[in-house]
Amino acid sequence: MPFVNELIEHNRTQIAQASDRAGQGPISASRFLFDVEAVMALLRSRIIGQDAVLGEIEAMLRVVKAGIGDPERPLTVNLFLGPTGVGKTEIVRLLAQAIHGKPDAFCRIDMNTLAQEHYAAALTGAPPGYVGSKEGTTLFDAEAIAGSFSRPGIVLFDELEKASREVVRSLLNVLDSGRLTLAAGNRTLDFRNALVFMTSNIGARQAARWERWPIPRTGRSALRSRSVRQALHRHFDSEFLNRLDRTLQFDSIQGDRLMPVLDVELSKLTQRLLRQGVQLQVDSAVKQAICRTHDPRFGARDVARQLRTRLEPAVADALLRDPEGRAWRALLHDDAIRLEPVARD
Ligand SMILES: Nc1ncnc2c1ncn2[C@@H]1O[C@H](COP(=O)(O)OP(=O)(O)OP(=O)(O)O)[C@@H](O)[C@H]1O
Numbered sequence: 001m002p003f004v005n006e007l008i009e010h011n012r013t014q015i016a017q018a019s020d021r022a023g024q025g026p027i028s029a030s031r032f033l034f035d036v037e038a039v040m041a042l043l044r045s046r047i048i049g050q051d052a053v054l055g056e057i058e059a060m061l062r063v064v065k066a067g068i069g070d071p072e073r074p075l076t077v078n079l080f081l082g083p084t085g086v087g088k089t090e091i092v093r094l095l096a097q098a099i100h101g102k103p104d105a106f107c108r109i110d111m112n113t114l115a116q117e118h119y120a121a122a123l124t125g126a127p128p129g130y131v132g133s134k135e136g137t138t139l140f141d142a143e144a145i146a147g148s149f150s151r152p153g154i155v156l157f158d159e160l161e162k163a164s165r166e167v168v169r170s171l172l173n174v175l176d177s178g179r180l181t182l183a184a185g186n187r188t189l190d191f192r193n194a195l196v197f198m199t200s201n202i203g204a205r206q207a208a209r210w211e212r213w214p215i216p217r218t219g220r221s222a223l224r225s226r227s228v229r230q231a232l233h234r235h236f237d238s239e240f241l242n243r244l245d246r247t248l249q250f251d252s253i254q255g256d257r258l259m260p261v262l263d264v265e266l267s268k269l270t271q272r273l274l275r276q277g278v279q280l281q282v283d284s285a286v287k288q289a290i291c292r293t294h295d296p297r298f299g300a301r302d303v304a305r306q307l308r309t310r311l312e313p314a315v316a317d318a319l320l321r322d323p324e325g326r327a328w329r330a331l332l333h334d335d336a337i338r339l340e341p342v343a344r345d
Pocket residue numbers: 046047048049050082083084085086087088089090091199201253261264300301304
């Protein structure tokens with residue numbers, strides 16, 4: 001028995017195909033099934049300290065949902081800038097989760113693997129006459145890019161600054177016309193139904209220096225964003241930068257942002273434990289100890305790492321020691337995390 005959503009999607013696709021055949025072009029008004037409020041609620045519950053970025057994402061999703069963008073370009077093209085572990089990739093994963101029901105339902109191109117000029121071929125496939133040209137083999141996942149009539153595809157070009165200039169130049173066509181003809185010439189990938197994201201940590205080192213400058217926060221953030229913009233313009237041609245819809249700068253994750261990030265990470269762990277029928281409470285002393293020893297170079301990644309290396313082993317010990325134990329409390333003893341059973345009434 002098909003789901004209602006699938007039936008609606010099927011009907012909409014039929015209508016779209018019929019209208020295409022009649023030469024009217026695709027129907028645009030609200031063809032996308034996703035609900036902007038629901039998508040943003042998920043993002044806001046999981047992404048801490050990036051309010052300005054999330055505001056821009058919301059505006060972008062509204063334009064996409066309303067279907068009023070240029071139909072000859074990707075639905076949107078966004079460059080995410082910031083240091084490691086601040087939520088750049090996580091936002092794309094959450095969008096995939098909210099729109100397609102799976103956090104990995106997007107096409108990810110790791111630009112780090114395309115660091116040399118001749119790797120442009122890996123992106124667009126082999127030219128005619130070369131091995132692999134007939135197969136049209138490329139790094140792109142055509143289905144994840146195309147999405148469907150009622151759900152946009154999602155593409156992420158990760159670590160953009162690592163790609164060679166040649167590879168970045170081969171993306172200009174995608175940004176201009178929403179299409180990329182593979183080198184063999186026998187296949188074209190269509191990005192016109194895709195949300196395109198790119199990430200880069202360009203300028204992050206310069207920005208970090210301003211974080212420590214002893215001036216008020218607003219002044220610091222203006223200087224920081226100017227230095228990131230300068231680094232960006234030094235690295236990429238304006239030909240490329242002018243084709244981006246949004247360049248969004250992420251804030252670093254440290255100070256008073258750590259505790260809410262820790263709460264998000266903890267809730268993922270407690271949910272996993274609950275699925276095994278185990279309850280876990282974590283003392284605030286444990287949380288403070290984790291925030292105190294946070295390594296700011298790794299942003300939120302270090303919070304997740306500390307949970308994995310300090311809390312999870314203590315939980316595992318307790319569960320293996322007493323497999324019948326169903327409720328536990330994590331406490332701090334001499335700077336080490338210990339678990340004690342919670343007495344049940
Ligand atoms: N702003 C945030 N709020 C809550 N959790 C976050 C945030 N940023 C990152 N995280 C957590 O850290 C993990 C790593 O973040 P993410 O993959 O987004 O890093 P990134 O910014 O893309 O950095 P990198 O350039 O290293 O890939 C995420 O899976 C998430 O659990």
